Amino acid sequence: MSFEITKALLDTLKADVAEGRDSAIHAVFAELHPADIAALIDRLNLDDAVYAYRLLENETAADVLTELDEDLREELLNSLTSKEIAEDVLEHVDSDDAADMMSGLSEDKRREVIALLEDQEQREGIQELLTYEEGTAGALMGKEVITVRAEWTVVRAIVDMRQQAQEIEHIYTIYVVDKDDRLFGILPLKDLLFSSESTRTLIKHICDTDVVSVEVDTEAEEVVRRMKKYDVVVLPVVDANNVLLGRITFDDVMDVMSEEATEDYQLASGISEDVDAMDTPFIQMRARLPWLLIGLAGGVVSSRIIAQYEGQLQIAPAMAFFMPLIAATAGNVGVQSSAIVVQGLAAGSMRNVNMLSRMWKELRVALLSAVVCGTLIFAVNLLLQQDQALTYTVSIALFSVILTAAMFGTIIPLALDRFEVDPALATGPFVTTLNDIFGLLTYFTVGHLMYGLFP
């Protein structure tokens, strides 16, 4: 069951594709789960991928397509005719995956494909899904739900469910709606198991009416939070009148979670687009350059500030020695503080927290760190037998810089969040650069004072 792509397997597959040994390729794919086939095809170049993909049977091919890397999937779909997409692919995938695939096609091709769909319900479902804004519950949901009416008897419901089930590949939950299609409850599998013993019972008397749902325009992040909090596998999606529109499954939510984590992590590391190791050097460079340029601009500003203190550096050249220490510590503290805030905001635990009380808490953390670091560096400088003025300068500046960096690190993400900008932007190079600059300013100001006191 545990499948790993080895270099040998990949080389063999590439050779098979190059030589057109279709039966050998068939034999490899026959053993594998569609997700594994997709992982293999992801590693081929476009022409080889198209070749290998075309050898798959329709149902497997459709499953593989939903698992493929987005870019490759788009290119593969564009290599298929509208008729192939409508009949061979969309027939076999859930409406949410179908809508995802459609959104990668050109406007014209999309219209063509949709017109070619024979099932009216499917056509309307995909068209509806395409209208929802990306990043909302509507864009995540699929239309495949099994519903029974609250006022039906169990026996009537079972007959109806069987009919509905023929159209749907995976059944997760059975939804109970009222006569206006408003969500009334869910019918757990457990009750269904016992149901044939009580065929005259009404559904509304056995169903569970404590249902967690989301409205169609809820943000994807909130969908994740709710699914995680309430431990639900499938989340029903309703409109403003509580009419059941569709359902979001755990796999879509896992994808959202991974994307969010990746995005936060990349922002914290100074990478602005979603790139990975497989992207071309140019694309990777493009995602990384903005942050390097922010750092560079910060560096130029720092250079101007230091230039202002050239006189001070001539009096005390040794002050140059500790510039990196001050700048690095300021940067580190700032990133830590902002990371705590960003995570608190993401987890929702910081939504209703007063900004001042948050800063007071952070100030206490910073004070503790500042005392430890300031004392330590004081001891080190005594050991290194630095002159008195420098010893005091470094410790006092470090102490102040830790406090201010913590405050910047706390305020900036909170402020960004208030203006509805992603607070994760604040971590990484942005906060580091700002704190570098401010740290140097503090350092030279303190130095100027100290060298006045201890000439």
Add this chain to the structure above:
Amino acid sequence: MSFEITKALLDTLKADVAEGRDSAIHAVFAELHPADIAALIDRLNLDDAVYAYRLLENETAADVLTELDEDLREELLNSLTSKEIAEDVLEHVDSDDAADMMSGLSEDKRREVIALLEDQEQREGIQELLTYEEGTAGALMGKEVITVRAEWTVVRAIVDMRQQAQEIEHIYTIYVVDKDDRLFGILPLKDLLFSSESTRTLIKHICDTDVVSVEVDTEAEEVVRRMKKYDVVVLPVVDANNVLLGRITFDDVMDVMSEEATEDYQLASGISEDVDAMDTPFIQMRARLPWLLIGLAGGVVSSRIIAQYEGQLQIAPAMAFFMPLIAATAGNVGVQSSAIVVQGLAAGSMRNVNMLSRMWKELRVALLSAVVCGTLIFAVNLLLQQDQALTYTVSIALFSVILTAAMFGTIIPLALDRFEVDPALATGPFVTTLNDIFGLLTYFTVGHLMYGLFP
């Protein structure tokens, strides 16, 4: 459905607890989902939390307990007697949650509680779960599974399932096993819906034998990867002989995903323990200090290096201006490169990649960035009318530093991974500090050369 904790609600609750207005507290809790009650109780101090908790009915109380913050849950459990835990709590929770709760108790209390459990199957189940190592599939799984035999008829299976279902709160999947309890397949809900029409059919003829499973000693990260890859809600866990031991549900996996993401993000931000904004200043400081100390140590090393070049700084004091720029860029590039590697390793896409080919790719990304940044800073220094030697020094050093920082950033996490250390350790202050130091060395070496060339 959308519940948010407001300050007003929290204040009211605190006042109600203080005044002992039990019916008012009951009224608040009655409206809420256990997860929301848990979120509220999480915000109380221990005494108030115990008071509020004891007002809950047993079944709700147990659900709330599983949702509580781990530290508070442990303290709450310790305030209950062994008998209360065994009879009121463990009766109402799944075995995996029960085992989690037990692991927070003292050895003695744990033994006492387990001895008090009346149901032998439950007792043995919890004891078995406690033997698995943390971070493995065994520690995540629960024992609650519904199983039917492959050679049974559908009608026999249904009778048996109904009996099993009485013991189990949530039914996710029905597992099919052979006569030796080895996993044979799963019986989808869909087939069950149609089953009464074919009561004589054997289960083995209608079940799905393509089952994704994990072995009991599989690492939690691999469990997540597999669930995500194969889109399964519940993952069966088997032993080395494929005997079905239990199942892992999506909610446990979501928790693992969140923890992993948090850990990576915190490591990248220089936070070494799992802390959040709610922890005390001291605990937060403790989690942050190690990274600050690494940075501090790096700063001291930097100061020694610069001291070595004091002569050079006397010849060219303006070299001090650009030290922060060089150090910051080196740090930024290093973090970016290591983040790409760490994510590639986490996603599994970099497992079988040759180190040299990875470095060659990264070198090309770095070359592009180095050309852009080096040229830009050259232009800036021309504009600022810096002297020729400094202009060349900064650009050439920046160019070299970007290349070497990218190489460090790539090699270090790959090397850590090879020695089975978490590669995420490499991002954050570790790589930054190393690159700061190396960057300054490069800068002064280049400066020494350039000021020789352009005196």
